[in-house]
Amino acid sequence: xxxxxxNTEKDLSLANQQLQLGEEEGYLRMIIKRFLKHKLAVLxxxxxxxxxxxxxxxxxxxxxxxxxxxGEFAAEPSDAHLLGxxxxxxxxxxxxIYASRVSLSVGVGTVAIYVVIGTVLGAMAGYFGKWVDxxxxxxxxxxxxxxxxxxxxxxxxIMGPDLYNIIIVLGLLGWPAIARIVRGSVLSIKEMDYIKxxxxxxxxxxxxxxxxxxxxxxxxxxxxxxxxxxxAIIMEASLSFLGMGVQPPTASxxxxxxxxxxxxxxxxxxxxxxxxxxxxxxxxxxxxxxGDGLRDAMDPKSxx
Amino acid sequence: MFPYIIRRLLIAIPxxxxxxxxxxxxxxxxxxNPVEMFVNPDTTAADIELKKEALGxxxxxxxxxxxxxxxxxxxxxxxxxxxxxxxxNMVSSRIGPTLLLMGxxxxxxxxIAIPIGVLSATKQYSWLDYLSTSVxxxxxxxxxxxxxxxxxxxxxxxxxxxxxxGMNTLGSDGGFGDTFxxxxxxxxxLASGIAGRMVRYVRSSMxxxxxxxxxxxxRSKGLREFFVINKHAFRNALIPIITVIGIDVSVLIGGAVVxxxxxxWPGLGQLTIQxxxxxxxxxxxxxxxxAAIAVLSSNLLADIFYSVADPRIKYD
Numbered sequence: 001x002x003x004x005x006x007n008t009e010k011d012l013s014l015a016n017q018q019l020q021l022g023e024e025e026g027y028l029r030m031i032i033k034r035f036l037k038h039k040l041a042v043l044x045x046x047x048x049x050x051x052x053x054x055x056x057x058x059x060x061x062x063x064x065x066x067x068x069x070x071g072e073f074a075a076e077p078s079d080a081h082l083l084g085x086x087x088x089x090x091x092x093x094x095x096x097i098y099a100s101r102v103s104l105s106v107g108v109g110t111v112a113i114y115v116v117i118g119t120v121l122g123a124m125a126g127y128f129g130k131w132v133d134x135x136x137x138x139x140x141x142x143x144x145x146x147x148x149x150x151x152x153x154x155x156x157x158i159m160g161p162d163l164y165n166i167i168i169v170l171g172l173l174g175w176p177a178i179a180r181i182v183r184g185s186v187l188s189i190k191e192m193d194y195i196k197x198x199x200x201x202x203x204x205x206x207x208x209x210x211x212x213x214x215x216x217x218x219x220x221x222x223x224x225x226x227x228x229x230x231x232a233i234i235m236e237a238s239l240s241f242l243g244m245g246v247q248p249p250t251a252s253x254x255x256x257x258x259x260x261x262x263x264x265x266x267x268x269x270x271x272x273x274x275x276x277x278x279x280x281x282x283x284x285x286x287x288x289x290x291g292d293g294l295r296d297a298m299d300p301k302s303x304x
Numbered sequence: 305m306f307p308y309i310i311r312r313l314l315i316a317i318p319x320x321x322x323x324x325x326x327x328x329x330x331x332x333x334x335x336x337n338p339v340e341m342f343v344n345p346d347t348t349a350a351d352i353e354l355k356k357e358a359l360g361x362x363x364x365x366x367x368x369x370x371x372x373x374x375x376x377x378x379x380x381x382x383x384x385x386x387x388x389x390x391x392x393n394m395v396s397s398r399i400g401p402t403l404l405l406m407g408x409x410x411x412x413x414x415x416i417a418i419p420i421g422v423l424s425a426t427k428q429y430s431w432l433d434y435l436s437t438s439v440x441x442x443x444x445x446x447x448x449x450x451x452x453x454x455x456x457x458x459x460x461x462x463x464x465x466x467x468x469x470g471m472n473t474l475g476s477d478g479g480f481g482d483t484f485x486x487x488x489x490x491x492x493x494l495a496s497g498i499a500g501r502m503v504r505y506v507r508s509s510m511x512x513x514x515x516x517x518x519x520x521x522x523r524s525k526g527l528r529e530f531f532v533i534n535k536h537a538f539r540n541a542l543i544p545i546i547t548v549i550g551i552d553v554s555v556l557i558g559g560a561v562v563x564x565x566x567x568x569w570p571g572l573g574q575l576t577i578q579x580x581x582x583x584x585x586x587x588x589x590x591x592x593x594x595a596a597i598a599v600l601s602s603n604l605l606a607d608i609f610y611s612v613a614d615p616r617i618k619y620d
Contacts, residue, residue: 040437040438040441138318138319138322139322141315141319141322142319142322142323142326144554144599145319145320145323145554145596145599145600145603146323146326146327146592146595146596146599147554147557147558147591147592147595147596147598147599148554148557148558149557149558149559149561149562150557150558150561150576150588150591150592150595151327151330151592153561153576153577153580154327154330154331154580154588154592155330157580158330158331158333230445234445234447237447237449238447238448238449238562241447241449241562242561242562242565242577244580254447254449257449257450257453260453261453261566263461263468266453266456266457266461267457267461267462270457273453277447277450277453277454280447280450281442281445281446281447281450284445284446284447285441285442285445288441288444288445289441292441
């Protein structure tokens, strides 16, 4: 008798699992379908994937060593150097390709750090409420009232301008928006019956928060994170442009543009500054299109 | 309404204190100190010590903070470590240019973006909508320094229509026309991102409103389409947009640092870069403090406007 019971339970739970899986797959498929309808978002995805691939396979596709002096100083584009050489005689195309590694690691690294911080703080504030909420939200206010770029400039100049410090600083300052989003979602979800049921069943708080509440905030977090990658890339480029970011000889799209601040480069050597600028624009634009497509695809207001 | 404003102001005080504490500590954790800037072969260790003592750099950091805050309350921002001028003098001569630049950029951005956003929404999925969407994304995505260099190349280097930088032509008395010419490019650069974002907000806000029943009612009464859009829909679409202004101000402050640097605009952004270079903590602190006040008060103003514009919102 008991055997039968156990078996039916197993069957039931299996069926349940399949049902859930089916539903999730359906939801995912619907989002992908809606995303694919957004032509600019698809274009963004394609371009961004190409940038990622070129960053990964940089050593294979760059025509020469980005640090080796391989030609004349500031030579015009030619067959040997498709985009010309920089002021020290290094191949510009290779530097451009290697610089995508910097931008992508800043984008992804920064967002990974601040999504974790923002999610944990936001979930704590929303779930525990009362004084925990009060303190966390006041800290969030403080971080939101900072003149963002100024604080970053000061912090980076203190810690020393290099790639890892930029990622850390941007990550430590970027979380407030995520914290607010997560707090808002947690506040609205925690009053729902299935959460109360979870509490009544004696589930531990982390289990309730991470397994039952947070999956519901995934869509807005994902959209915010996508735009966040674009912002981080612009921020790194701006810092490097101001000389407070990634330092030469390491190539970054931002510090490659710094040289254009001299009037001779600006007016008579456009191959030195136009390509890195266009690469930043291309990368940021494609990510922003993807973010827009994701937002439309995941918007619950337009879900059937 | 009034109690709400008072309460918001009271909440702003600890937030502002938090900002000062945080920025004071990070600024003072910096390795190196301003005294090292003046070291030359003739300075002895005793001289350095004397100088540090005179600047109060040997006290514990919280003592320095309390002293700084006490002076601040009395309107004293201290003396610059690099020029020995009162910080207030240095900063106040920079406020005007920065406000001029930001104000022009903000007004230009809204004047351009709001009509385009409305048009884009009323003609959804037309070529005009696609064009405005693409251009606004371009505005959001282009880094200030690249756009700045690009238009310097076009308008100053190639065609000599506009000056490359500065606020006035050297040697001129700086009349309105001259300043205006210098203002066009930096304001355009600063406005690009804000206008791009604003087009997106106005468009989606208008789209939300356009689907609502009361507009159908207005149309069925026989109201002309022009009034349906511009009176009934637009006013309501504007309400959620007001909150964006608060965000825009903080975007402007950050953008001003890069833009002023490119165009040699003698404002607070340029002073920030200079102060970081010379480790001029008192000046940095003053700029940070003022920027934080600007962000907080613009957010508060946005919330107040919000409640004025939408009587359904009740604050108590």
